[in-house]
Every structure is written in C-alpha cells, then in structure tokens.
Amino acid sequence: xxxxxxxxxxxxxxxxxxxxxxxxxxxxxxxxxxxxxxxxxxxxxxxxxxxxxxxxxxxxxxxxxxxxxxxxxxxxxxxxxxxxxxxxxxxxxxxxxxxxxxxxxxx
Numbered sequence: 001x002x003x004x005x006x007x008x009x010x011x012x013x014x015x016x017x018x019x020x021x022x023x024x025x026x027x028x029x030x031x032x033x034x035x036x037x038x039x040x041x042x043x044x045x046x047x048x049x050x051x052x053x054x055x056x057x058x059x060x061x062x063x064x065x066x067x068x069x070x071x072x073x074x075x076x077x078x079x080x081x082x083x084x085x086x087x088x089x090x091x092x093x094x095x096x097x098x099x100x101x102x103x104x105x106x107x
Contacts, residue, residue, distance in 0.1 A: 004096050005093060007037070008062050008092040009037055009089075010090045011026075038061065039059070040060045040062060077089060092104075
C-alpha cells in the first residue's frame with residue numbers, strides 16, 4: 001500500500017551553478033529510499049519539454065513521494081539559506097486523499 005503526495009516546489013530563480021547547490025540542499029531531506037525533487041529545467045530533460053510556446057520563467061521542482069513527512073519537509077525548507085528570499089518559497093501539495101492542490105508558503 002502507498003500514500004502518495006504530489007508536490008511542486010517553487011523557489012527564487014537561480015543561475016545554473018546555484019541551481020545545482022540549491023537542488024542538493026533541498027534533496028538532503030530525502031534518504032536512499034526516495035529520489036528527491038527534480039528541477040523542471042533539469043539537464044537530463046529536453047529543453048522546453050512542457051507545454052506552451054515560451055520557456056518557464058519560474059524555478060519549479062516536482063516530485064511524487066510515498067509517505068512524505070510534510071511537516072518535516074516544511075521545517076527542512078525553512079532551514080535552508082534562501083539568501084533572504086524565503087518569502088518566494090512555496091509548496092503546492094496534493095496528498096493522496098485530497099481533491100485538489102493547496103499552497104503552503106514556507107516563510
């Protein structure tokens with residue numbers, strides 16, 4: 001049996017080398033049993049693989065996690081140094097039994 005939580009994480013915009021660092025910090029939360037978030041602009045994905053005619057102008061990470069400890073993830077995200085931009089960090093969450101997503105502001 002599983003209990004899946006679908007999550008979109010929105011963060012401040014980053015340059016390429018900063019993106020690698022912040023992705024690592026975010027994914028330090030996860031152990032070896034769960035792959036962490038993937039950036040929607042990950043180099044392993046094709047450029048512009050998502051819909052629309054433009055490139056994203058938002059830093060988005062996505063993931064689907066089994067038995068996610070959401071309060072612990074929120075606490076982990078609060079403890080990351082966002083260079084003063086923590087008010088830009090949001091989680092968009094849909095848990096297994098939810099009918100729709102909800103937005104959680106991390107600040």
